[in-house]
Each structure stands twice: as structure tokens, then as C-alpha cells.
Amino acid sequence: MVINVHAGHNPDGKVACGAIGIIRESTEARNVKNEVIRQLKGLGHTVYDCTVDNGTSANNVLCNIVGKCNSHAADLDVSIHFNAGAKDMSGNGRTTGVEAYIYSDNSKAKPFAEKIVKAIAALGFKNRGVKINKKLYVLNHTKAPAMLIECCFVDDKDDVALYDFKSMASAIVYGITGQQYIEPSNNTSDDDAATSGSETSVGDKDSIYRVQVGAYRNKANAISLQEKLKAAGFDAAIVKA
Structure with a gap:
């Protein structure tokens, strides 16, 4: 696929920074976007970063983002934002959650958006669904x-406690591609290769594959995420670092 991806605002400290x-929305949107x-x-797709870092106003940022997006013949445009308005700075034990917007019910982006919010919700966030909005400039x-x-x-304290940019990005990528990105492994010696007892699988003994979707200081949070991933059909193991 050819995909345009951008963080939706100017950088922190500038006008229209989110x-x-x-x-901070601007910082985290860029962290997620980069990942x-x-x-x-890494999965072989062509991706263009259409983020704008020097807009002079909110409208200017939006116009420049769209200009960058429309300069490429792409299959999909993905605008990454963070929400506000929960006003739950102390935490109430519930996340306010994830949602996505598309231009119309007939948009070809709809199935991707549905899969993305489902994948993010599997991390533990409330699924607020996919919504139609014809007024958003980018859409x-x-x-x-x-x-x-x-x-x-x-x-929302509960959202922030659950959030980390790598697992968020991995969920978005999975929603778009149906694939989980696996970090390339370094070459290992036979002594370092992963084995089960004394047995090794032919063709696999020199490969170690690890996928991380979250890292927490609080073990209870790690266990909660593990349970939610298993409920969503993913294998999940907790490793103490």
C-alpha cells in the first residue's frame, strides 16, 4: 500500500499545537506517527510523512497537511490525534477511550478505521466507535x-496510565495491514539461540522474534493488559525486565 501518515498539529510551543x-497531544501524536x-x-509499505511543523495558524497547518497528502497518489490518509474533554485528571477507574472519524459511511477508509479502533480497544481502551464528520478539513x-x-x-488519568506510543502504533498498524510488525532480530550464536529443552526447529534456531505491546511499572496493569489481549485472541506473556 501507499499510505500518508501525519500528526495533526504544529509542534508543542507553537500556535495550533493541540x-x-x-x-500533550502534539508530542504524543508525533511519537505514535513516527512509530x-x-x-x-518495515512491513514493506510505501509511507509518506505529511506532518507540518511550521504552520502559521490552525488553518495554515491543515492546508499544508492536505497539500502534502495530495501530492502523492496514496491508498489511504491517516491523521493521528489525541482527544480532550474527559476532565478526569484524578482517574475514575475507566478509560474514556478511542474513536475515529471518516467523511462518509461509504468511505473506503471505513473498514480500516473500524479495525484500528477495535485493535486499540483490545489494549484496554473503551471503543467509542467510528463516526461520520463532513466538517473536518482533512477528511x-x-x-x-x-x-x-x-x-x-x-x-483522562486512566487513558494516560494505559497508553504507550509503541503499543498504540502497533495497534494502528495491525488495523491497517492485518499484520503484527516483528522487530528484526540480531544474529545469535547457537548458545544464545532460543530452544525448547534440547530440541530446535530446523530453519528457526537462529531466529528470535519478540513483539512488545506495553511496559508498565505496576504489575497489575501488565496483568490487566495481558488478560485483555488474550480475550481479543492474542497470545500474551509477561516478561520482567
Whole structure:
């Protein structure tokens, strides 16, 4: 696929830099965006970073993003944002969650958006669904089918406690491609190769594959994520670092 990906605002400290809560939308959207691009490229897709870092106003940022997106013949445009408005800075034990926007019910981006919010919800976030919005500039002006992802809420303590940019990015990539990105392994000696007892699998003894979807200081949070991943059909193991 050819995919345009961008963080939706100017950088922190500039005009139109997005929502600020316990975490900052602009910073985290860029963290997620960079990881999404890295993983998609690792899976063999062509990806263009259409993020704007020098907009002079909110409208200017949007116009420049769309200009970058429309300069490529892409299959999909992905706009990464973080939500605000929960006003739950102390935490109530519930996440406010993830949602995505598309231009119309007939948008070719719809099935991708549905899979993405489902994958993010599998991490433990409330699934707020895929919604239609014809007023959002990016959805209204890009040539390729577009979606806007609101990953989670910057002003919800429970969302922030669950969030990390790598697992969020991995969920987005899985929603787009149906594949889990696997980090390339370094070459290992026979002594370092992963084995089960004294047995090795032919063709596999020099490969070690690891996928990480979260890292937590609180073990209870790790166990909670493991249970949710298993419930969603994923194998999950906890490793103490």
C-alpha cells in the first residue's frame, strides 16, 4: 500500500499545537506517527510523512497537511490525534477511550478505521466507535480515503496510565495491514539461540522474534493488559525486565 501518515498539529510551543492535559497531544501524536511509519515501512509499505511543523495558524497547518497528502497518489490518509474533554485528571477507574472519524459511511477508509479502533480497544481502551464528520478539513479535502484517529484522551488519568506510543502504533498498524510488525532480530550464536529443552526447529534456531505491546511499572496493569489481549485472541506473556 501507499499510505500518508501525519500528526495533526504544529509542534508543542507553537500556535495550533493541540490539546494539553496530563500528556500533550502534539508530542504524543508525533511519537505514535513516527512509530507507525517505522512499522509500516518495515512491513514493506510505501509511507509518506505529511506532518507540518511550521504552520502559521490552525488553518495554515491543515492546508499544508492536505497539500502534502495530495501530492502523492496514496491508498489511504491517516491523521493521528489525541482527544480532550474527559476532565478526569484524578482517574475514575475507566478509560474514556478511542474513536475515529471518516467523511462518509461509504468511505473506503471505513473498514480500516473500524479495525484500528477495535485493535486499540483490545489494549484496554473503551471503543467509542467510528463516526461520520463532513466538517473536518482533512477528511473533506484529501484525494485519498482518509481517517482521523483520536487515540485516547490526554486529560483522562486512566487513558494516560494505559497508553504507550509503541503499543498504540502497533495497534494502528495491525488495523491497517492485518499484520503484527516483528522487530528484526540480531544474529545469535547457537548458545544464545532460543530452544525448547534440547530440541530446535530446523530453519528457526537462529531466529528470535519478540513483539512488545506495553511496559508498565505496576504489575497489575501488565496483568490487566495481558488478560485483555488474550480475550481479543492474542497470545500474551509477561516478561520482567
